[in-house]
Amino acid sequence: MKKIFALLIGCGTVLSVFAQTEPTQISPGSAVVTPMSNEQFTTLLRKVRNHVRNSSRYEAALAAVNDSTNRFNTSQLKMLLESFDGDEQRLTVATLAYPRVSDKINYATLSNSISLQANKDALASFIMSQDRTTTVYSYSESFRTPVADASFATTINNIEKQWQEGARLSTIIDVLDKQGSFFTAAQVKQLISLVYDESSRLHLAKAAYSKVVDPENYDQVYELIKPEEMLNTLKTYIGANAHSIAMVHNSGKIAMTDSDFSSRYNEARDHFRNKSIIKDVNAFFSEVNNFYTSYQARQMILLINGEKNRLEAAKAAYRGITDPANFAAQMNDLFNTQKSRDDLQAYIENFRG
Numbered sequence: 001m002k003k004i005f006a007l008l009i010g011c012g013t014v015l016s017v018f019a020q021t022e023p024t025q026i027s028p029g030s031a032v033v034t035p036m037s038n039e040q041f042t043t044l045l046r047k048v049r050n051h052v053r054n055s056s057r058y059e060a061a062l063a064a065v066n067d068s069t070n071r072f073n074t075s076q077l078k079m080l081l082e083s084f085d086g087d088e089q090r091l092t093v094a095t096l097a098y099p100r101v102s103d104k105i106n107y108a109t110l111s112n113s114i115s116l117q118a119n120k121d122a123l124a125s126f127i128m129s130q131d132r133t134t135t136v137y138s139y140s141e142s143f144r145t146p147v148a149d150a151s152f153a154t155t156i157n158n159i160e161k162q163w164q165e166g167a168r169l170s171t172i173i174d175v176l177d178k179q180g181s182f183f184t185a186a187q188v189k190q191l192i193s194l195v196y197d198e199s200s201r202l203h204l205a206k207a208a209y210s211k212v213v214d215p216e217n218y219d220q221v222y223e224l225i226k227p228e229e230m231l232n233t234l235k236t237y238i239g240a241n242a243h244s245i246a247m248v249h250n251s252g253k254i255a256m257t258d259s260d261f262s263s264r265y266n267e268a269r270d271h272f273r274n275k276s277i278i279k280d281v282n283a284f285f286s287e288v289n290n291f292y293t294s295y296q297a298r299q300m301i302l303l304i305n306g307e308k309n310r311l312e313a314a315k316a317a318y319r320g321i322t323d324p325a326n327f328a329a330q331m332n333d334l335f336n337t338q339k340s341r342d343d344l345q346a347y348i349e350n351f352r353g
Helices: 002-008 010-019 037-048 054-066 072-079 087-100 104-113 115-130 149-160 166-177 184-190 200-209 226-240 256-271 276-285 294-301 307-318 324-334 338-350
Strands: none
Touching: 037 072, 054 072, 054 087, 054 256, 054 294, 072 104, 072 200, 087 104, 087 115, 087 324, 104 115, 104 294, 149 166, 149 184, 166 184, 166 200, 200 226, 226 324, 256 276, 276 294, 276 307, 294 307, 294 324, 307 324, 307 338, 324 338
């Protein structure tokens, strides 16, 4: 519920519905995220806590949230955050874990595990910005394929079986939030038509805009927004976001497998001299057919000593990153100075491939 969490804040009607509604389980083809069992999480948490050094516990927690097979609820994530010290580190793990959490409506409660008000505010801003971080796209992107008709029909059928408006809304939020899922404007219209509260429809219409494959047809959705004031609000929102339409960095590219990455990582790690490690790492990043996650890039850069060397490697790494929305969070704590972080951010913003 990346985008809708923020949009629902202040909407008393919707929030009260959520408060009365239990999480809804739907079929395997839906977008419901199932957290790991308590037994599995206890084992994972024990492994993290068994590290003596705080930095090692942090790295272990970071590895856990970067593991695509791991899913958490907010209570589990809270315990994971509190297994190591450091506000900045906890904020980093909290932001990176967001896509893997089952109950995003409770995500703001994680601020209780963060001490500094500035970092609490940063977490709140992160939650509220999820509708803008990875939603830019091109009208002609062939990799944005809408959900298959059969799968979408099953989803609609499951939602129609739910009697409570809050349950329907919660499920639609999860459907729209599912990573890698895209929809036609007509499909979005079908989803939104399943709820009747005007404010909820407006919030869903805003959030869904980033997930459509044919935004030029989004005026179909306008028919569902009856109050003129709300329709104008939606049109203003879409107009303000239209300027951001552009190709997402490396969209559609697939990161190398863990085994392939481990082989290259071990080759670089086996060098004795820092100069040789730098050369091998930068060579890895410069190979045009190499694509990798931000976390894989982080592991490579950690082999390098020296802030300037790490900064240059991070810049070189960005070319092949498959998850650019996570890049800054994975890189920032590798640097001791804000100047280096700002330098990297400026590089990312001006990157043209």
